[in-house]
Structure formats: structure tokens, C-alpha cells
Amino acid sequence: xDWAVIPANLPFLMKGLWVSFQLAIFVIVISFPLACVxxxxxxxxxxxxxxxSATFVxxxxxxxxxxxxxxxxxxxxxxxxxxxxxFASVMIAFVVFFSAYFTEIIRSGIQSVxxxxxxxxxxxxxxxxxxxxxxxxxQAMRNMMPALVTExxxxxxxxxIAYVVGLREFLNSTFLVTERTIRPVELxxxxxxxxxxxxxxxxxxxxxxxxxxxxxx
Amino acid sequence: MTEPLVKxxxxxxxxEKYRALDCxxxxxxxxxxxxxxxxxxxxxxxxxxxxxxxEDFQEGxxxxxxxxxxxxxxxxxxxxxxxxxxxxxxLYPHMSVLDNITLAPRWAKKKPKEAAETHAMALLDRVxxxxxxxxxxxxxxxGQQQRAAIARALALEPKLMLFDEPTSALDPEMIVEVLxxxxxxAQDGMTMLVVTHEMAFAREVSDEIIFMDEGRIVERKATxxxxxxxxxxxxxxxxDRILMKI
Numbered sequence: 104x105d106w107a108v109i110p111a112n113l114p115f116l117m118k119g120l121w122v123s124f125q126l127a128i129f130v131i132v133i134s135f136p137l138a139c140v141x142x143x144x145x146x147x148x149x150x151x152x153x154x155x156s157a158t159f160v161x162x163x164x165x166x167x168x169x170x171x172x173x174x175x176x177x178x179x180x181x182x183x184x185x186x187x188x189x190f191a192s193v194m195i196a197f198v199v200f201f202s203a204y205f206t207e208i209i210r211s212g213i214q215s216v217x218x219x220x221x222x223x224x225x226x227x228x229x230x231x232x233x234x235x236x237x238x239x240x241x242q243a244m245r246n247m248m249p250a251l252v253t254e255x256x257x258x259x260x261x262x263x264i265a266y267v268v269g270l271r272e273f274l275n276s277t278f279l280v281t282e283r284t285i286r287p288v289e290l291x292x293x294x295x296x297x298x299x300x301x302x303x304x305x306x307x308x309x310x311x312x313x314x315x316x317x318x319x320x
Numbered sequence: 321m322t323e324p325l326v327k328x329x330x331x332x333x334x335x336e337k338y339r340a341l342d343c344x345x346x347x348x349x350x351x352x353x354x355x356x357x358x359x360x361x362x363x364x365x366x367x368x369x370x371x372x373x374x375e376d377f378q379e380g381x382x383x384x385x386x387x388x389x390x391x392x393x394x395x396x397x398x399x400x401x402x403x404x405x406x407x408x409x410x411l412y413p414h415m416s417v418l419d420n421i422t423l424a425p426r427w428a429k430k431k432p433k434e435a436a437e438t439h440a441m442a443l444l445d446r447v448x449x450x451x452x453x454x455x456x457x458x459x460x461x462x463g464q465q466q467r468a469a470i471a472r473a474l475a476l477e478p479k480l481m482l483f484d485e486p487t488s489a490l491d492p493e494m495i496v497e498v499l500x501x502x503x504x505x506a507q508d509g510m511t512m513l514v515v516t517h518e519m520a521f522a523r524e525v526s527d528e529i530i531f532m533d534e535g536r537i538v539e540r541k542a543t544x545x546x547x548x549x550x551x552x553x554x555x556x557x558x559x560d561r562i563l564m565k566i
Contacts, residue, residue, distance in 0.1 A: 219406060219410050222374055223406060226399055226473075227400065227403075227404075227423070227424035227476060228398075228399040228401075228429070229423070230396045230428075233428070237427065241414050242412075242414055
């Protein structure tokens with residue numbers, strides 16, 4: 104074992120980790136509000152709003168993430184006639200894919216709020232969207248926080264998929280260093296440790312929020 | 321002759337195949353307190369919820385202040401003139417009592433925050449819980465929560481108040497404090513439609529009583545008349561049972 108390869112290549116590896124973080128954060132920040140809108144459509148009483156939202160969610164959830172990454176990396180450039188760029192194409196694919204999962208979490212969160220709350224809001228003259236935004240979603244948010252944090256962890260782990268299109272995220276950077284140094288054991292152990300620390304911290308947060316949720320009910 | 325505040329014509333409501341309301345025709349004048357009673361499943365709450373179109377009725381129409389609910393394009397604006405109080409209070413648990421009350425005035429009626437809060441405090445004082453303004457609903461007793469919910473409805477400065485079994489979810493010792501608030505409202509001339517089983521309240525406060533059964537209005541009478549001389553057999557049975565005459 105020669106652990107010196109890690110400090111020697113740390114700046115390069117950390118640059119990769121930063122790309123992973125950036126990807127995860129962009130994806131979360133963009134797909135979450137998007138999913139809120141789709142989720143409100145998903146519980147709408149109007150079929151022409153509900154049907155497209157449901158179709159989108161089901162289509163995305165019935166496909167492997169890697170295939171959707173391929174679509175945006177290979178097919179979209181063919182359609183629009185120019186390359187999208189590896190970071191952008193992966194990010195768009197992730198946003199599309201994970202907003203479907205966020206939608207389902209938010210939908211179950213919305214449905215966990217008593218329907219009478221909606222009626223109470225409507226009865227005071229608020230519009231349906233005002234009721235959703237100010238009455239239902241804040242309550243739903245509290246109920247679904249643990250599931251949302253867990254999904255964010257999955258997104259962070261999912262960023263490794265960007266490897267297939269050559270995006271230099273953390274796992275890809277690790278791979279490049281192993282190619283150069285021929286030290287796969289040390290480097291992959293280190294990579295595992297880094298993913299573990301980030302994800303374990305995340306799941307501790309989820310557990311804490313779960314406990315807090317139980318207490319406030 | 322003045323127009324009635326609420327006019328209901330040939331109103332029918334179905335839940336799937338089940339007919340909850342069967343061709344209701346009636347009207348309610350301003351300034352009156354009217355109690356709607358009847359056995360459970362008789363359509364009392366459904367009728368109440370048609371008056372602000374929380375139920376989408378299939379046939380007939382309801383006119384509020386001359387405006388047809390069926391043809392109303394801005395139902396939210398219409399609802400903001402009708403206060404409603406629910407059996408289970410339905411305060412928003414993530415907001416303080418004060419925020420519960422100011423939400424609709426601020427967002428539906430575009431009232432400035434300060435004016436909405438001043439008005440809310442006056443209303444909380446009127447229902448006797450001004451000292452609870454900053455608390456969250458879960459920190460209040462059931463009776464206090466329902467009084468806060470009444471204040472929330474009054475904050476709309478409504479022309480009509482709808483009460484849907486406002487005391488059914490309360491412990492007996494808390495019922496009185498809510499009924500007192502309602503009595504004071506009626507005495508101040510508020511137009512009220514009250515679905516309730518509180519016959520003592522009905523007798524003391526209401527002007528008229530509507531008795532419903534199987535989605536129809538079986539009987540409508542001035543209050544003293546209803547208690548002493550109920551016309552229909554079903555109303556007599558109902559009164560005997562609810563007043564616990566054995």
C-alpha cells in the first residue's frame with residue numbers, strides 16, 4: 104500500500120468532487136421547484152393537467168437513468184444540430200429524471216395533508232394555487248423532509264453515472280488517477296470513504312428530521 | 321320587498337350514484353340565524369357546502385347576493401364574502417393564530433399587513449382569546465381553536481357565516497364558550513346558517529329551523545313553532561330522540 108498517491112493527487116481529486124457537488128446541487132435546485140409544479144398537476148382534478156404530469160412521471164420512472172443520460176448526450180445534439188456539452192447534457196438528463204422522483208415524493212406529501220385544509224383555504228376566498236403554496240405545501244414539506252433528503256443522497260450517488268459520458272466528476276477523476284498511478288486499491292478505498300462520509304452525513308440528517316417530524320405531530 | 325341574500329333553486333347534488341340533495345328550493349334573508357338539523361346523512365352539510373360551491377352541484381343553482389354560483393367566473397372572490405366554520409376547526413397548524421386569521425384578508429382581499437393584524441386582534445378580542453394570538457393552534461384547547469376559526473372567518477367581513485357542526489368535535493365543557501360567541505354574533509345581526517345538533521342553541525338563538533331528511537327539506541318553521549308544533553312525523557321523531565324524550 105502506498106497512501107502517498109492520495110495527497111499527491113488530492114487537488115485533482117477534489118476538483119472532481121467539486122464537479123460532483125456542483126452537478127448534484129444544480130440538479131436538486133432546478134428539479135425541486137419543477138417537481139413542485141408537476142406534483143400540483145398530478146393531484147389536479149382536471150384530467151388534462153393530471154394526465155400529462157402522470158405520463159411524464161411514469162415514463163421517467165420506467166427508464167434507467169443511464170438511458171436518459173444517453174438520450175441527452177447523443178440524441179438531443181442530433182436533433183438540435185450541435186453538441187450540448189457533457190456537463191449540461193448530464194445535468195438536463197438528471198433534472199428530467201430526478202424531478203419525476205421528486206414529484207412522487209411531493210405528491211405523497213401533498214396527499215398526507217388533510218383535504219379539509221384545502222377546503223378551509225378555499226372557503227376563505229384564496230385561489231387553489233394560493234392554498235397549495237401557503238397552506239398545503241408548507242405542511243407537506245414538513246412531512247416529506249426525510250424522504251427528500253434521502254433522494255438528495257441518491258442524486259449525489261447518481262452523479263457517478265456522468266462517468267459514462269466522460270464528465271470529470273469525482274469517480275471519473277479517481278479512475279483517471281488510477282490509470283496513471285496504478286494504485287486502484289488505495290484510490291478506490293479513498294473514493295468509497297469520501298462517498299460514505301457525504302452520504303452517511305446525509306442519512307443522519309434524514310434520520311434527525313424523521314425524529315423531529317414524529318415529535319411535532 | 322328586498323332580495324333574499326341566498327336563493328336556492330332546484331338544487332340537486334350527487335356523489336357518484338348517490339343523491340345527496342334532491343331538488344332543494346329555499347331562500348335565506350339577511351340578518352337571520354337559521355339552524356339546519358336532521359339525522360346524519362340527510363344532506364345538511366352538503367347543502368351548506370353548496371352555498372359557497374365547495375361542492376360542485378350538478379343541477380339547479382344557488383344565488384348569493386343576486387349572483388349565480390353556477391355562472392360565477394371568480395368563485396374565490398365570491399367565497400371571500402362568506403365565512404365558513406368547520407367541525408374540526410381546520411386552522412393551519414404551521415401558522416400562528418394571528419397568521420391564520422390574516423392570511424385570507426392579506427392574499428384574497430389584498431389588505432395591508434398592519435390593517436389585517438389590527439383587525440385580527442380586534443376579532444380575537446371579540447371571541448375572547450386575544451392573549452393567544454402568537455400561539456400555534458396545537459397549543460390551544462379545542463374551544464379556543466374553534467373560536468380562533470370563527471375569528472378567521474369573521475376576518476373576511478362576510479355577509480354570511482356558515483357553521484358546519486361547529487361544536488360536534490368539542491368536549492362538553494368547551495361547547496358553551498363557542499355557542500356564546502355564536503349567540504353574540506347572531507344578536508349583532510350576522511346572517512348565519514348553522515348545521516348543529518345543539519337544540520338548546522337552536523331554540524334560544526335561531527330565528528328559523530330547517531329540518532332535512534334524505535336530501536330534502538322536510539320542514540321549515542319559525543323556531544318556537546318548530547319545537548312546540550313540528551308538522552311532520554319525522555321531525556317529531558327526530559326531536560323526541562335528540563331531546564332524549566323516552
